Amino acid sequence: MKKKNIKLKHRFLPLTLLFLLFVLGFFYIRNAREFKTTYVTPVVSFKDKPILSSTSSATSTSSPSVVQNKDSLIPNIQAAPKITQNASGYCLNVPVLTYHHVQPESLAKQLGQISGTVDNGFFDQQMAYLASHGYHTITVAELVNALKSHSALPPKSLAVTLDDGYVDDYSYVLPIIKKYNITINLMIATGLVGNPDFISWDQLREMKGTGLVYFTDHTWSHYAVGRGPQDKIQYEITTGKQQLEQNIGQAVNIFTYPYGSFSPNAIQTLQQDGFIGAFSTIPGFLQCDSFIMTLHRNHVGNASLSAYGL
Numbered sequence: 052m053k054k055k056n057i058k059l060k061h062r063f064l065p066l067t068l069l070f071l072l073f074v075l076g077f078f079y080i081r082n083a084r085e086f087k088t089t090y091v092t093p094v095v096s097f098k099d100k101p102i103l104s105s106t107s108s109a110t111s112t113s114s115p116s117v118v119q120n121k122d123s124l125i126p127n128i129q130a131a132p133k134i135t136q137n138a139s140g141y142c143l144n145v146p147v148l149t150y151h152h153v154q155p156e157s158l159a160k161q162l163g164q165i166s167g168t169v170d171n172g173f174f175d176q177q178m179a180y181l182a183s184h185g186y187h188t189i190t191v192a193e194l195v196n197a198l199k200s201h202s203a204l205p206p207k208s209l210a211v212t213l214d215d216g217y218v219d220d221y222s223y224v225l226p227i228i229k230k231y232n233i234t235i236n237l238m239i240a241t242g243l244v245g246n247p248d249f250i251s252w253d254q255l256r257e258m259k260g261t262g263l264v265y266f267t268d269h270t271w272s273h274y275a276v277g278r279g280p281q282d283k284i285q286y287e288i289t290t291g292k293q294q295l296e297q298n299i300g301q302a303v304n305i306f307t308y309p310y311g312s313f314s315p316n317a318i319q320t321l322q323q324d325g326f327i328g329a330f331s332t333i334p335g336f337l338q339c340d341s342f343i344m345t346l347h348r349n350h351v352g353n354a355s356l357s358a359y360g361l
């Protein structure tokens with residue numbers, strides 16, 4: 052009797068372990084998925100100036116959802132797909148640098164924004180490097196127009212881009228670009244403007260007044276336009292464009308993909324809306340008219356720009 056029991060146990064032990072593994076695996080995958088998709092939960096009751104709250108609800112076109120932890124707006128650089136785009140047609144060698152937060156590293160630590168932050172001291176050094184090494188900072192419109200018209204740009208042309216419209220564009224970036232006379236491009240998600248930790252329309256207009264700042268559409272609620280329903284994609288693209296044009300007074304026909312997310316459908320929608328160029332998160336210095344709707348950008352961190360091949 053005892054012997055039989057032991058035998059039975061031996062027979063069922065592997066099966067039980069297999070079952071346990073299966074259950075654990077199921078929950079692991081489910082959690083991983085939830086983690087991936089919940090970056091946009093908090094809600095904003097919103098018309099022209101949305102207010103962030105930490106409660107969550109479904110997304111709708113009248114209330115953009117944004118996050119408390121602002122780092123979640125930032126694409127995961129390590130997870131970015133390694134894509135090589137076909138360099139054909141007319142090409143120019145123009146590095147486009149990508150920044151998110153520029154602020155003291157100690158503050159970034161407090162706010163949980165360390166992965167998306169370049170320390171403002173580093174940013175100052177990087178802009179000084181561009182100025183002293185003969186770089187010519189341009190707007191992304193100058194790059195797109197040169198590619199479209201097959202014309203040349205000044206030697207050592209380079210574009211500096213800052214995504215999402217954080218308040219540190221005003222507090223830390225503005226004094227530095229004035230100091231070195233650097234032109235920058237702000238990729239603005241218009242529904243986030245005026246929220247805590249984000250820049251205001253007044254501050255954006257003041258920055259435009261310096262003549263050093265160019266603006267691109269980065270959707271309304273920082274929406275990944277590479278997927279989702281078509282009416283939402285359309286709404287996000289056109290609302291971002293209209294709100295920027297109305298509040299800033301600059302024509303907007305260049306787009307920047309939130310999270311670097313794009314698709315053939317998103318590109319077609321943009322082109323139908325009159326957009327002539329768009330920026331991805333695919334790295335590379337070469338820009339070609341063959342991929343004018345997915346131009347290259349290069350993430351920059353806390354290091355000398357010489358470490359990035361500049």
Ligand SMILES: [Zn+2]
Pocket residue numbers: 124125214215269273308309310
């Ligand atoms: Zn963004």
